[in-house]
Amino acid sequence: MPTKCYNNHYHKNEQLLDEHKDIDYVCCMQPICYSSNPAPRTYRKTSTTAPTTTTTGSSTSTGCSGFVRTSGQKFTLSGSTFTVVGTNAYWLAQKTSTQADLDKAFADIAATGATTVRTWGFNEVTSASGTYYQIWSGSTPTINYGSDGLQKFDQAVASAKAHGLKLIVALTNNWQDYGGMDVYVKQVAGSDNHDLFYTNPNVIQAFKNYVAVWINRYKNEPTILAWELANEPRCRGTTGTWSGSCTTSTITQWVQTMSSYIKGLDSCHLVGIGDEGMGLTGDGTYPYTAYEGLDFSTNLAISSIDFGTAHLYPNAWGETSDPVGWGSQWITNHYNVQKQLNKPVILEEFGIPSNQYSTYQTWLSTVISSGLTGDLIWQAGSTLSGAQTPQDGFTIYPSDSTYGLLTQHSATLKARG
Numbered sequence: 001m002p003t004k005c006y007n008n009h010y011h012k013n014e015q016l017l018d019e020h021k022d023i024d025y026v027c028c029m030q031p032i033c034y035s036s037n038p039a040p041r042t043y044r045k046t047s048t049t050a051p052t053t054t055t056t057g058s059s060t061s062t063g064c065s066g067f068v069r070t071s072g073q074k075f076t077l078s079g080s081t082f083t084v085v086g087t088n089a090y091w092l093a094q095k096t097s098t099q100a101d102l103d104k105a106f107a108d109i110a111a112t113g114a115t116t117v118r119t120w121g122f123n124e125v126t127s128a129s130g131t132y133y134q135i136w137s138g139s140t141p142t143i144n145y146g147s148d149g150l151q152k153f154d155q156a157v158a159s160a161k162a163h164g165l166k167l168i169v170a171l172t173n174n175w176q177d178y179g180g181m182d183v184y185v186k187q188v189a190g191s192d193n194h195d196l197f198y199t200n201p202n203v204i205q206a207f208k209n210y211v212a213v214w215i216n217r218y219k220n221e222p223t224i225l226a227w228e229l230a231n232e233p234r235c236r237g238t239t240g241t242w243s244g245s246c247t248t249s250t251i252t253q254w255v256q257t258m259s260s261y262i263k264g265l266d267s268c269h270l271v272g273i274g275d276e277g278m279g280l281t282g283d284g285t286y287p288y289t290a291y292e293g294l295d296f297s298t299n300l301a302i303s304s305i306d307f308g309t310a311h312l313y314p315n316a317w318g319e320t321s322d323p324v325g326w327g328s329q330w331i332t333n334h335y336n337v338q339k340q341l342n343k344p345v346i347l348e349e350f351g352i353p354s355n356q357y358s359t360y361q362t363w364l365s366t367v368i369s370s371g372l373t374g375d376l377i378w379q380a381g382s383t384l385s386g387a388q389t390p391q392d393g394f395t396i397y398p399s400d401s402t403y404g405l406l407t408q409h410s411a412t413l414k415a416r417g
Contacts, residue, residue: 058070058071058072059270059306063267063268064267064268065078066078066222067222067268067269068082068166068222068225068226068270069270070270070306070307070343070344072342072343073338073339073342073343073344073345073371073373074344074373075225075270075307075344075373075374081417082115083115083374083410083413083414083417084115084116084225084344084346084373084374084375084376085113085114085115085116085374085375085376085409085410085413085414086109086112086114086115086116086117086118086165086376086377086410087109087112087114087117087118087376087377087378087379087380087406088117088118088119088348088349088376088377088378088379088380089105089109089117089118089119089379089380089381089389090118090119090120090178090379091119091389091390092105092106092117092119092156093119093120093131093152093153093155093156094120094123094130094131094178095384095389095390096156096384097384097385098385099155099159100385101382101384101385102155102156102159103159103162103163104382104384105159105382105384105389106159106160106162106163106165107163108380108382108398109163109165109380110163110164110165111398111407112380112403112406112407112410113406113407113410113411113414114165114406114410115164115165115166115410116165116166116167116168116225116374116376117160117165117166117167117168117376118167118168118169118170118228118348118349118376119156119167119168119169119170120169120170120173120178120231121133121153121169121170121171121214121227122134122170122171122172122173122178122179122180123178123179124136124141124172124178124179124180124183124184125179125183126183126187128144128148130148131148131149131152132144132148132149132179133149133150133153133210134179134210136183136187138187139187139188139202141187141206141209141210143210143213150213150217157218157221157223157224160223161223165223166223166224166225167223167224167225168224168225168226168228168272168348168376169214169224169226169227169228170228170229170230170231170274171210171211171214171227171228171229171230172184172207172210172229172230172231173230173231173232174194174230174231174232174233174234174237175231175232175237175238176237176238176239180231180237181194181197181230181233181237182194182197182237182238182239184197184203184206184207185197185200185203188200188202188203188206189202189203192239192241193241193242193243194235194236194237194239194241194242195235195236195242195243195245195246195250195293196243197254198233198246198250198251198253198254199246199250199254204254204257204258207258208258208261211227211258211261211262211265212265214227215227215262215265215266215269216265219265219266219268219269222268224269225269225270226269226270226271226272226306226307227262227266227269227270227271227272228271228272228273228274228309229254229255229258229259229262229271229272229273229274230273230274230275231274232274232275232276232311233251233254233255233273233274233275233293233294234251234292234293234294235247235250235251235292235293236292246293247290247293248279248290248293248294248295248298250293251293251294251295251299252295252298252299252302255273255299255302255305256302256304259271259273259302259304259305260304262304263304270306270307271304271305271306272305272306272307272308272309273299273305273308273309274309274348275294275296275299275309275311276292276294276309276310276311276349277294277296277308277309277310277311277330277334277345278290278291278292278294278296279292279293279294279295279296280295280296280297280333280334280337281333281336282329282330282333283329285317285318285319285326286317286318286319287317287319287330288333296308296310296334296337297337297340297341300337300341300343300345301341305343306343306344307343307344307345307346307373308334308337308338308341308343308344308345308346309345309346309348310330310331310334310345310346310347310348311347311348311349311350311378312327312330312331312347312349312350312351312363313349313350313351313352314326314327314330314352315352315353323352323359324355324358324359324362324363327350327352327359327362327363327366328362328363328366331347331363331366331367331370331372332366332370334347334372335370335371335372338371338372338373339371344373344374345372345373346372346373346374346375346376347363347367347372347374347375347376348375348376349376349377349378349379350363350375350377350378351377351378351379351393351394352394353393353394356394356396356402357401357402357405360377360402360405361405364405364409367413368409368412368413368416374413375409375413377396377406378394379392379394379395379396380395380396380397380403380406381395381396381397382397382398383397383398
């Protein structure tokens with residue numbers, strides 16, 4: 001069995017985990033397996049263009065009846081508080097071979113009292129395989145509208161709707177799983193420098209073109225709660241290769257550009273970044289620094305960003321001495337920014353490979369007591385067509401005791417309002 005490696009994002013290598021289930025933890029980053037605070041001096045918190053900010057913390061638009069909106073630190077639906085609670089399930093379109101499997105997956109999630117599921121709206125390929133949404137030939141992308149493409153996602157939307165669930169859809173990936181940013185950079189710019197995704201005009205335009213397809217297809221569909229610009233954007237990706245010039249202002253400017261672009265196409269759906277919530281005031285350990293190119297407060301203050309997100313993986317981030325306590329403080333510190341900016345913030349991913357029940361019990365209690373707006377676990381699984389959905393070291397199934405904790409928490413968070 002390969003050596004266990006606690007790097008900063010082993011859990012994201014979903015495809016490799018599917019192929020090598022005997023591996024406990026898969027390292028999917030070049031040596032960024034932090035045991036201490038890396039030198040954050042690489043990132044200069046400088047900016048020549050101040051982002052457009054807002055302090056109102058509300059998203060109201062005429063003609064958006066039936067869509068989830070925000071009001072201050074809350075999500076709302078038809079004038080009442082909408083509680084964002086549920087799970088990630090990146091695999092819904094990729095790993096469900098039949099409509100019955102897709103319906104079973106959503107039924108399992110809905111049974112916990114969940115309201116929201118986060119999933120992938122991307123799979124970039126250079127040769128057709130499985131469910132994919134865009135295939136590249138050189139620098140030319142072609143959208144897959146077929147039954148193994150957007151029609152499959154149509155089925156996911158319909159099933160979510162039938163089960164009373166809303167979807168948060170991430171539109172690309174910082175990591176190489178299911179394509180992501182590096183495919184754009186390689187195919188369009190002919191480069192391995194990950195951060196060109198944020199600055200190269202041709203790459204940005206290619207991504208805008210892809211985003212526009214999704215927006216135009218679903219912009220009248222209220223089952224989609226929000227678009228997210230990316231899953232966990234950082235200056236560096238899976239390989240660690242970058243130009244060396246990416247700063248917090250690089251990603252902030254990209255966030256402003258892309259979120260404004262989406263708002264120009266779709267005024268009803270909410271827009272989030274999908275980031276890990278790094279770069280904020282705290283204890284000075286690695287996740288609080290600007291090392292990865294994130295400035296949480298500055299990005300959340302952008303007027304075209306409706307809500308904030310935080311992810312929580314203390315073991316993977318090197319916070320192993322007291323991961324439970326460290327995680328609770330991480331939640332509280334994000335609530336502090338939520339309150340300051342008067343916008344909702346959700347704990348959008350969280351996971352720990354052991355002692356899950358007691359750890360999640362503590363973290364979810366902290367969500368309740370702190371006032372953080374909502375949370376989505378990473379991640380719920382199901383047994384479909386006789387086989388379990390991917391186990392990445394964090395997945396919980398309906399037969400697990402930890403799964404039952406989700407039901408209790410959903411009821412408590414809804415009662416808090």
